[in-house]
Amino acid sequence: QKEVEQNSGPLSVPEGAIASLNCTYSDRVSQSFFWYRQYSGKSPELIMSIYSNGDKEDGRFTAQLNKASQYVSLLIRDSQPSDSATYLCAVISNRDDKIIFGKGTRLHILP
Amino acid sequence: DTAVSQTPKYLVTQMGNDKSIKCEQNLGHDTMYWYKQDSKKFLKIMFSYNNKELIINETVPNRFSPKSPDKAHLNLHINSLELGDSAVYFCASSQDRGQTDTQYFGPGTRLTVL
Secondary structure (H helix, E strand, O other): OOOEEOOOOOEEEEOOOOEEEEEEEOOOOEEEEEEEEEOOOOOOEEEEEEOOOEEEEEOOEEEEEEOOOOEEEEEEOOOOHHHOEEEEEEEEEOOOOOEEEOOOEEEEEEO | OOOEEEEOOEEEEOOOOOEEEEEEEOOOOOEEEEEEEOOOOOEEEEEEEEOOEEEEEOOOOOOEEEEEEEOOEEEEEEOOOOHHHOEEEEEEEEOOOOOOOOOEEOOOEEEEEO
């Protein structure tokens, strides 16, 4: 059974601090990793994608991938109240191209 | 311009009824999906079509039947609705079924079965 695990939160972070969101996955042949943001009552939207080990930066967002540890994270620098949302980790396996979402982590940025 | 659109946005119906949800994408994508997000916010794929052909069919009751008249449309028909079908249903599309393709989600249809 392939799984994507996330802490459901809520994770509370003061405004301006770094928010760190974590995700682990069970399928070793996973090759594509995504972070989606979902505001309450809205649809998911892609924040970051990462395919190789290491860090990938885009503005205030940094995705980190460690395939050996089967771990992917998202860092949000200079957190803003508008970053308050649920963040979904998603993984696509090389085995069958199916995307599997984690249950999401609720992030709350404290003004 | 709406990239992925769904209708209706809200659907309230009685148990045992049959209902349909429509989805259209104007992105020129080849692949479309249906997801179900339950009350615990768990997003789970149901079906995927690539160029009108079914490529992913997860363990979903056969009361759920997707139909793709063309690659820009993927509709979801649900027969004999049950209470447990209450959820938000999201349609999504991607350029192809490949590993790196970003999925673009529609606004969702909130289905409530009474």
